[in-house]
Amino acid sequence: MSRTRVTATSWNMGNASEERVRADLVRLMYDADTLALQEAGDRGALLADYAKDRAIGLYRGDRSPGSASVPVLWRADAWGALECWTVPLTKRSWAPQGVGPNWVKPKVVNLVRLRHRVTGEVLVAGSTHMPASLWAHLRALVGLGLVRRLAKVVNDLPDHTVLIGGDWNTKVGSSILRPLHHRGRLRSAQGRHPIATHGNRAIDDVWVRGIGGLLRSVKKTSSDHRAFKVTGTLR
DSSP, rough: OOOOEEEEEEOTTTTOOOHHHHHHHHHHHHHHSEEESSSSSTOOHHHHHHHHHEEEEOOOOOOSOOOGSOOOEEEEEEEEEEEEEEEEEEEEEEEEESSOOOOOOOOOEEEEEETTTTOOOEEEEEEOOOSSOOOSSSHHHHHHHHHHHHHHHHHHHOOOOEEEEEEEOEEEEGGGGGHHHHOOEEEEETTSSSSOOOOTBBEEEEESSSSEEEEEEEOOOOOSSOOEEEEEEOO
């Protein structure tokens, strides 16, 4: 029996106009099975309207702080949602150095367990967002705490196939991300030859498990981030 092909995309939406963001969503979901978004906390109405119009599944979290910022979308015609849940990763943290407010907002991962409507195969798709300015000591500690917690969450999942999209705000080989590989049993889809997604930095990525034959690409968007896309075969 042929194995299921899946395409997962991760995109930091930025602050473009609603019209341009909606156009980007249409393009990105045209060939994606799942879409992990970041910086989407103020896009709730737009996302709800878009999902309703196009039979797209949408999970914006459990209303806990930070959960609406990292929604997960999926093609509801191809995948049925079995379960949606939110896992807190870090609390509101004081980190005055670097870009943004002195307090880093709570960080979570939103997770959706999906079953393919034809093959019956199951995967878990997720979305999260690392703090910015990880060169600053206090922010690096928050980021490391997030990754360690996420790695444990993913390791404890009974599911063979996992796709965690995110804006990781650091390069693929960073030591901060190592727990995702060593404990979470994930690998970076960006891999050894990363593709830049924000300026010349490859900071947007999908960490995967149970998927082979990866093909990667990026798409230009209205955001200052390019969307990162990976296609592979469930193993």
